[in-house]
Amino acid sequence: MVKSWLFEIFSYPYDPDPAKFDPQLCKDLYDWKLESWVAAEDLGFDGVFFSEHHFTPYSISPSPNLLVATLAQRTSRMNIGVMANITAFHNPRRLAEEGAMLDYLTGGRLEVGLGRGVDEPEFIREGVKMEETRARFEESVALIQSAWTEPTFTFKGEFYKYDNVSLWPRPLRSELPIWVTALSPQTVSWAARQGFRFTSVFSPTENMRTIFEQYKKAAAEAGREAEPTDMGVCRNVFIADSEQEARDLAEPAFDALFAAFKEAAVFHDLENVPAGYEHYQSFFRPFAGEDVSFDALIDIGAICVGRPETVRDQIVSQMEQIGCGNFLNWGSFGTLTKEQTMRSYQLFGEHVVPALRSLKV
Template identity: 35%
Template sequence: MRIGLFLPAAQFPGQSHAEVLARTVEAAVEAERAGFDGVWFAEHHFMSYGVCPSAVTLAAYVLGRTSRIAVGTAVSVLSNQHPVALAEQAALLDQVGRGRFRLGVGRGGPWVDLEVFGTGLARYESGFVESLDLLLAALTEERITGTATFPFREVPVVPRPLTGPPVVVACTSAATAEVAARRGLPMLLGMHAGDEDKRAMVEHYARYGPPDPGHVAAGVAHVADTRAEAQRVLRTAMPRWLGPGLAGYVPVDDRPRRPRDPEEYAALLCRIHPVGTADDCVATLTATAERTGVDHFVLMVDGTGDPALTRENIRRLGAEVLPRLRG
């Protein structure tokens, strides 16, 4: 079983951007010391849900601060950027990171980002497959030519990847799962999905793609001396982030949007993910792996927003949970 950290750079009330980013980098460095397999950063724009607008940039910095751990994006949003530019950055990090970089990509949403960056609603609604295929071409071929949305003459791709950074695709629908499957790319399943939803996505994927490509599932993890204490801590802290954070998703058009209730969402995350004693965390992750077939997890460990509690959580998970899962 592979266990990594999912670090969205969540901003809690009263925290500066500098404090959030320092906590995020500190967590990544602590993860390597604690024995985790990887750290994954999220891309968000114009919101406190996550204050990292470039997961690739933050991944590059953390590659320089670490020596062993894999470093990835969960995810870089294809609807906001040129896929060849992202492929160039990924190839560069694959080279200088000596194969430690992982590239997670996603469709994103119908958010105001599309207006700010000038990519437009069509890139979100119908352009994901074209963008993904051009990205993959730039990571696997020596020369590429443009497409209908991205017209350009044939060019060489420089630099070439060292290993070809592993690509995973964020999947929240059966249609996207099928896109990933037909290209043999593993899925990244969101932390909102319970075991039944994950299993359904994995089964749908298997109808069109390889049986075990190495899917990744995001979740939340917090270890304490009792299950009640672990859940109390997160159910108290996380709504303070989720409330203003989720409100930052602003549609680019007039489509209605009903945000999740932050307290209900925090309760759901505590219920379906490893939140409790070390025994609880081992049991939850083992059961999820058995039910879904997924054995690679990336866990949000800074759900309190407190740097000291985050460090303690990482250390306890590393010492009390990881060895038992791997054994």
């Protein structure tokens, strides 16, 4: 069985000039996005993951835990989480407290996603040194786990220190599912050793398979057997009633997303990235140029576009090849309207969700 999730970056698709920000357009966007997430439950999706970004119209979800709490009150079955809270931008004690609260507010449906972050412009504007992010990330995760499991905990780290304190409340469940966003080999192996699930995005299907093989090897070395449910693959997805309609709508929408992504995420100088981010020199290089074609992205599996049967077969093939148990549908992006997005979600629910649910990986 492969689970189906929605993944939401939540871009502001209008004029990117801050002086021209339109509160009413923003309100309308929040309203219909919430409507689409609620509808996902009826369409058979297993859950929704939000994201955290700052300072640009690439995302208007700077505090995604608020979205988790809001959606929890309008749904009853789906799991809900964030992929991911960027630990360097938070006090981990506060993240632990919010996670515990959300476990109650979701009725035990919370999925915890944590990441060290990779978007250089955000770190520059926040004044956080990227060279410190891995140390901060691993220390934050350790502190959060201590706070959740120990009635009273003491923590002495490089960045955070607590002496004989308690978390009120601790989570509803004795153990919360933890996901991390992982592309670099070091993070993938670390997640495997910790027993955390992980997700990846944008890489070709064959690369995704290699990443998961690395994860399984590290898990085995740590004394456990990795399962298909340990990995999630995120893809941009758009489905319409015909191949041509899907292409005509998805290509300009992806171009708009790509432009925003380049501005918000790609390192400005790929020859001189911060220490610890060397892996991303090769990962971001295609996005730094102007030669990433829509067809090339389809060919490597990074985006799935077409009629329901076409997209179903693309995704099923990828999941079988990777051996992965979770598919994240990043289906609302760029210039896609409410009607176009909702129709795509409907077709995904009717044609892709059942095929993934019956798939053995």
